[in-house]
Amino acid sequence: MPLHDRVLMGPGPSNPYPEVMQALARPMLGHLDPEFLALLDETCDRLRQVFRTDNPLTLPISGTGSAGMEAAFVNVVGPGDVVVVGVNGLFGERMCDVATRCGAEVVRVDEEWGRAIEPSRLLDAHPSPKVIAVVHAETSTGVRNDVEQLGAGKGDALLLIDCVTSLGGIPVEVDAWRVDVAYSGTQKCLGVPPGLAPLTVSDRARERFVERPRSWYFDLGMIGDYVGPARRYHHTAPVSMVYALHAGLGVLLDEGLEASWDRHERCGSTLQEGLEKLGLALTAQVGHRLPQLTTVWLPTGVDEAAARRRLLTDYGIEVGAGVGPFAGRGWRIGCMGHTARPRNVSLLLRALEEVLAA
Amino acid sequence: MPLHDRVLMGPGPSNPYPEVMQALARPMLGHLDPEFLALLDETCDRLRQVFRTDNPLTLPISGTGSAGMEAAFVNVVGPGDVVVVGVNGLFGERMCDVATRCGAEVVRVDEEWGRAIEPSRLLDAHPSPKVIAVVHAETSTGVRNDVEQLGAGKGDALLLIDCVTSLGGIPVEVDAWRVDVAYSGTQKCLGVPPGLAPLTVSDRARERFVERPRSWYFDLGMIGDYVGPARRYHHTAPVSMVYALHAGLGVLLDEGLEASWDRHERCGSTLQEGLEKLGLALTAQVGHRLPQLTTVWLPTGVDEAAARRRLLTDYGIEVGAGVGPFAGRGWRIGCMGHTARPRNVSLLLRALEEVLAA
Numbered sequence A, B: 001m002p003l004h005d006r007v008l009m010g011p012g013p014s015n016p017y018p019e020v021m022q023a024l025a026r027p028m029l030g031h032l033d034p035e036f037l038a039l040l041d042e043t044c045d046r047l048r049q050v051f052r053t054d055n056p057l058t059l060p061i062s063g064t065g066s067a068g069m070e071a072a073f074v075n076v077v078g079p080g081d082v083v084v085v086g087v088n089g090l091f092g093e094r095m096c097d098v099a100t101r102c103g104a105e106v107v108r109v110d111e112e113w114g115r116a117i118e119p120s121r122l123l124d125a126h127p128s129p130k131v132i133a134v135v136h137a138e139t140s141t142g143v144r145n146d147v148e149q150l151g152a153g154k155g156d157a158l159l160l161i162d163c164v165t166s167l168g169g170i171p172v173e174v175d176a177w178r179v180d181v182a183y184s185g186t187q188k189c190l191g192v193p194p195g196l197a198p199l200t201v202s203d204r205a206r207e208r209f210v211e212r213p214r215s216w217y218f219d220l221g222m223i224g225d226y227v228g229p230a231r232r233y234h235h236t237a238p239v240s241m242v243y244a245l246h247a248g249l250g251v252l253l254d255e256g257l258e259a260s261w262d263r264h265e266r267c268g269s270t271l272q273e274g275l276e277k278l279g280l281a282l283t284a285q286v287g288h289r290l291p292q293l294t295t296v297w298l299p300t301g302v303d304e305a306a307a308r309r310r311l312l313t314d315y316g317i318e319v320g321a322g323v324g325p326f327a328g329r330g331w332r333i334g335c336m337g338h339t340a341r342p343r344n345v346s347l348l349l350r351a352l353e354e355v356l357a358a
Helices: A018-024 A032-053 A066-074 A088-102 A121-124 A148-153 A221-229 A239-255 A257-277 A304-315 A342-357 B020-024 B035-053 B064-074 B092-101 B119-123 B148-153 B220-227 B239-256 B258-276 B305-317 B343-356
Strands: A007-009 A056-059 A081-086 A105-110 A132-136 A157-162 A182-183 A195-202 A291-295 A317-321 A332-333 B007-009 B057-061 B082-085 B105-111 B131-135 B156-164 B181-184 B198-200 B295-299 B319-323 B330-333
Touching: A007 A332, A007 A342, A018 A239, A032 A195, A056 A066, A056 A221, A066 A088, A066 A132, A066 A157, A066 A182, A066 A195, A066 A221, A081 A088, A081 A121, A088 A105, A088 A132, A088 B258, A105 A304, A121 A132, A121 A148, A132 A291, A195 B119, A195 B343, A239 A257, A239 B198, A239 B239, A257 A291, A257 A342, A304 A317, A304 A332, A304 A342, B007 B330, B007 B343, B020 B239, B035 B057, B035 B198, B035 B239, B057 B064, B057 B220, B057 B239, B064 B092, B064 B131, B064 B181, B064 B198, B082 B092, B082 B119, B092 B105, B092 B131, B092 B258, B119 B131, B239 B258, B258 B295, B258 B343, B305 B319, B305 B330, B305 B343, B319 B343
Parallel strands: A007 A317, A081 A105, A081 A132, A132 A157, A157 A182, B007 B319, B082 B105, B082 B131, B131 B156, B156 B181
Antiparallel strands: A056 A195, A182 A195, A291 A332, A317 A332, B057 B198, B181 B198, B295 B330, B319 B330
């Protein structure tokens, strides 16, 4: 079977950086080899820089972004704990599901899909929640929810945010925003294959960890004992994926975080203007649109699945189907990580023009 | 920093097959791309062949071997369920911990580390357990526990086994032995980097899944809806690691399962005889020794950490420290997957002779 190299403009995975693909092929080391442990330490240091935090407990969870979500919740949420969750998309819904399985009393703050959640609604939803949780960049809708005001107003609550699609693409300031728990995924704006979930936890949150969380695999006390100086074996680290993340973070930090945010912003603006010129209406609320993930309505009469398939088979470009209220009528177009380059924006706009004219 | 290519003779990871390293570099595909889904289907088919099962629910869990353990327990064990667990090593202990976090009433059947558990003791431990669980190949001790008699005598119980170190290295017969849930890891006898946990579940066990398991990430009902014909998105598959597993299983099936078992057996026998000739006593019970993982006592007076470090730095060979009662006095020497070749056995025996003479 021939191999195809797609231009990955869906909601993730994005195209990995060439340096990352090289790193995957690096010879295997044992998970307790001093060389691997040095590389793991450096990876955690790089993650701190990217999360903009000094949190000692900052590491890659051995699973995909959703594993990061589960690790985040299961360590701070126990039976009966009140958790306020903002829900304006698929991943807010998922947070409710995960928190419920931890035994939480979930207080939902719903907003229409495609609109941002007003921070004051989250802050006012309950007088004394243990956790306030929200998705920073909703991959299902292309909407950015404001986080900074939540940190300022959280009081005794822990602030838990999903940065799967935001980290590396738009500003994420864990310490400055007073975020307590944040997790991400490797396959979006970090330009690394899917398989790891970067995660960071404040000392304040660590002091409030539940005793013996419901998950052994995601027990951050035990994982921290392997990643930290104790080096106590917990589970075998996914060595090749750590190589890949290490390399991807190196590319990002060499470019500079601000430069990466600028690049995503420029690509996103060009793409969004171009799509509107083609007659496609953007679905996300003005002022809260993610540059790295654009959501559009397709023109009436266009068979979305057929058009999407044509982009894939004739041009080798993947875009994502809409979900929820956008299913069958909208698309999600990612421009993240190594994919976020002008040439890909130009290619997609031209290809889309041809497909819509056909 | 220079790259080192170790000879990995610890308890895992082993050296991946060259074909696997190549597959890691395969261009990224989306997790819903028809080409990726075809490759995932083929991977599941190959897993069925390697597990010797027709179970439709056979797939790689997106985490390391311990994620497989958690996925196995969390879907069949709910609060109050009685689980009989055989404990003669670290991974039996871990099973108790994981089952307890699922809310189980755990009935332990302990045996000395280094000895196998008599199957009748597991069958007689409780009149009506929901699950009987045991580690097939104890990575901490190098001991094989018998499984076949458990399947024959399990009655209404579900039989759950850990095949992390056995799969591909010694016979594992899921259907013939009437095993209900089995999981493994990629980084042992499959010759693939760590990061995925092959898992298979009988229809009988599926019918007895707990409702809404405590873990969202490991919810096999939902994962099955993505891997199966529904193709419903659950989490983003770790694409590169699935490429690697697909390739590793291809190498194994091209060689033939029986041929792979023979190769592991021959390497293990030669290694164990050679070690005894060097004056190192084997620690595992005769008749239950794993060929792929050999445990030895070091001669009195040898500084185990120094000798192990010398093997690593002077020869580039990794062997594993002993754990539990063997810590500081014993080693674990793996000969698994692509590592299981005569040249590595010869190299280690010669290098060890030199190190012990020094």
